[in-house]
Amino acid sequence: MSAPPALRPWQVICAGISALVLSVGIARFAYTPLLPLMRVDAGLSPAMGGWLATFNYVGYLLGALLVARVGDMQLKFRFYRVGLLLAVASTALMAVTTTPAVWSALRLVAGLSSTAGLLLASGLVLNWLLAHGHRPRLGLHFAGLGLGIVVSGVATGLLAGHATSSAQWGWLGAVGALFLIPAWAWMPAPAPASSSQAATAPAPPSRRWRQLLIAAYFCAGIGFVVSATFIVAILEQTPAFRGHGSAVWILVGLAAVPSTFAWDRVASAMGLIRALMLAFALQAASFVLPLLDDGLWAGLGSALLFGLTFAGIVSLTLTVIGRHYPQNPAKAMATLTLSYGVAQILAPAIAGTLARSSGSYQASLLLAAIAMTVGIFLLAVMPDDARDHASH
Numbered sequence: 001m002s003a004p005p006a007l008r009p010w011q012v013i014c015a016g017i018s019a020l021v022l023s024v025g026i027a028r029f030a031y032t033p034l035l036p037l038m039r040v041d042a043g044l045s046p047a048m049g050g051w052l053a054t055f056n057y058v059g060y061l062l063g064a065l066l067v068a069r070v071g072d073m074q075l076k077f078r079f080y081r082v083g084l085l086l087a088v089a090s091t092a093l094m095a096v097t098t099t100p101a102v103w104s105a106l107r108l109v110a111g112l113s114s115t116a117g118l119l120l121a122s123g124l125v126l127n128w129l130l131a132h133g134h135r136p137r138l139g140l141h142f143a144g145l146g147l148g149i150v151v152s153g154v155a156t157g158l159l160a161g162h163a164t165s166s167a168q169w170g171w172l173g174a175v176g177a178l179f180l181i182p183a184w185a186w187m188p189a190p191a192p193a194s195s196s197q198a199a200t201a202p203a204p205p206s207r208r209w210r211q212l213l214i215a216a217y218f219c220a221g222i223g224f225v226v227s228a229t230f231i232v233a234i235l236e237q238t239p240a241f242r243g244h245g246s247a248v249w250i251l252v253g254l255a256a257v258p259s260t261f262a263w264d265r266v267a268s269a270m271g272l273i274r275a276l277m278l279a280f281a282l283q284a285a286s287f288v289l290p291l292l293d294d295g296l297w298a299g300l301g302s303a304l305l306f307g308l309t310f311a312g313i314v315s316l317t318l319t320v321i322g323r324h325y326p327q328n329p330a331k332a333m334a335t336l337t338l339s340y341g342v343a344q345i346l347a348p349a350i351a352g353t354l355a356r357s358s359g360s361y362q363a364s365l366l367l368a369a370i371a372m373t374v375g376i377f378l379l380a381v382m383p384d385d386a387r388d389h390a391s392h
Contacts, residue, residue: 007188009134015186016117016125017144019084022179023117025148025253027087027110028056030172032228033156033249036236037165042098049233050352054345055104057225059111061341067119067334073127073190076120080187083116084180092173095166117144118314119334121183124190126322131191138322139264142315146256146307151175153250205324205383212382213320214339216276219375220313221343223283226351226368227306234361235303240296248303255307263312272320276313277379283309284372287365343371 031053038044044052063083070076090110097103125141155175159168235241235248267275286305289298318333325332351364 007186009129009132011182011186012125012128012188013140015183016121016141017147018179018181018183019080019121019187020117020142020144021148021151022176022183023083023087023114023121024145025150025152026172026176026179027091028060028114029149029228030091030152030156030169031056031107032230033153033232034165034168035230035233037156037160037168041165044100046233046355047352048100050348050350050355052100052103052107053225053348053352056107056111057341057344057348059108060114061111061338061345062108063112063115064119064334064337064341067115068331068338071331073124077124077187077189080116080120080124081184083113083120084183086110087113087116088173088176088180091176092170095168095170095173098166115334119337121187122318123322123331123333124187127190128188138315138319139260142260142311142318143257145311145314146253146259149253149256149307150250151179151253153247153253157247157250209383210336212378213317214336216280216375216378217317217336218339218343219371219378220280220283220317221340222347222371223280223287223368223375224310224313224340225344225347226364227286228310230348230351230355230361230364231303231306234290234365235299237360238290238294238299240294241299248299251300251303252307255304256311259308259312260315262308263316267316267319272316273379273382276316276320277376279309279313279316280372280376280379283313284369284376287369287372291362291365291369 035044035049039046039049067076067079070079086109090106090113094103094106122138122141126138129135152172155172156168159171163171231252232249236243241248263275263279266278270278282305286302286309289302289305292298317336321332321336347367350367351361354363354367355361
């Protein structure tokens with residue numbers, strides 16, 4: 001039996017990008033532009049909208065827990081492929097029901113599947129890059145986050161006025177199946193680490209360093225999920241954006257696609273941790289702008305800044321942790337991501353409840369801005385020795 005043909009770097013990167021588009025951009029993020037329409041079609045309340053998002057992040061947390069407990073890279077590769085199938089199924093099945101309990105279960109499965117793109121695919125791509133002597137940068141891979149948002153935003157925008165929210169979920173499931181093909185075919189099974197690679201692996205960082213990074217990523221999770229879940233609904237409440245929610249979501253995605261390349265360059269110039277602090281500050285500004293003004297330019301600025309920073313924060317943080325744990329990056333990434341997942345469980349339910357009681361999302365935006373400010377402080381007090389190592 002002949003050996004399979006060798007994969008080229010562009011194929012492996014495309015597999016990772018396709019996995020992110022499918023499992024995150026479609027299975028997870030399509031809910032954001034569809035949320036206003038689901039309210040009209042199914043009478044979904046703001047609080048229930050928040051709870052559906054919470055179930056999605058519960059699934060993501062369960063997936064991260066599972067990945068963190070598994071050390072075998074071959075088993076992770078099998079979980080990756082299962083996650084791709086679950087992403088397609090959980091998206092398409094949203095079309096066949098309007099029952100909140102079934103929706104909740106499907107959103108949980110979709111959240112579970114999103115670890116295939118964010119954790120497993122990024123770990124597999126990083127493992128392949130290191131094994132084949134390429135630079136261990138994940139900026140190109142994480143461009144899939146922004147591209148996924150563009151795909152879900154364009155799809156819902158084209159279908160707006162022509163299909164119900166249920167029909168749009170069905171179409172998105174079909175689009176997801178297209179991205180399943182390269183994500184499945186071009187992602188190589190991981191090669192076992194050589195003894196020389198193990199010998200040259202850097203020493204793990206201190207416990208205090210890990211705790212501060214985990215806490216900062218928790219803050220990033222709060223900021224991210226408030227905007228990722230509600231930014232379309234927030235701006236739909238303003239006169240300037242009423243009826244144009246999908247366009248806002250596409251803008252977020254278009255800003256995110258090149259942002260990960262840019263943050264790689266920023267990190268090369270100023271170090272990964274300092275680049276993270278800058279990204280946190282800009283994202284905090286994205287939450288403050290709609291509080292200061294509900295006009296067109298403030299809304300556009302908010303969407304643009306969020307798009308420019310959220311994928312960069314994920315990419316930079318997982319690159320930091322992946323470089324410290326090159327032998328099994330997906331496991332280390334999953335351990336860190338548990339804090340991000342906990343934040344994503346708590347914040348949507350809190351934001352939805354605040355919106356129901358106050359009639360607006362202003363309190364939620366303020367919460368997100370405060371969380372990002374706390375995150376900047378946590379990054380600023382990280383030990384200098386690990387900070388210097390992580391920046392090269």
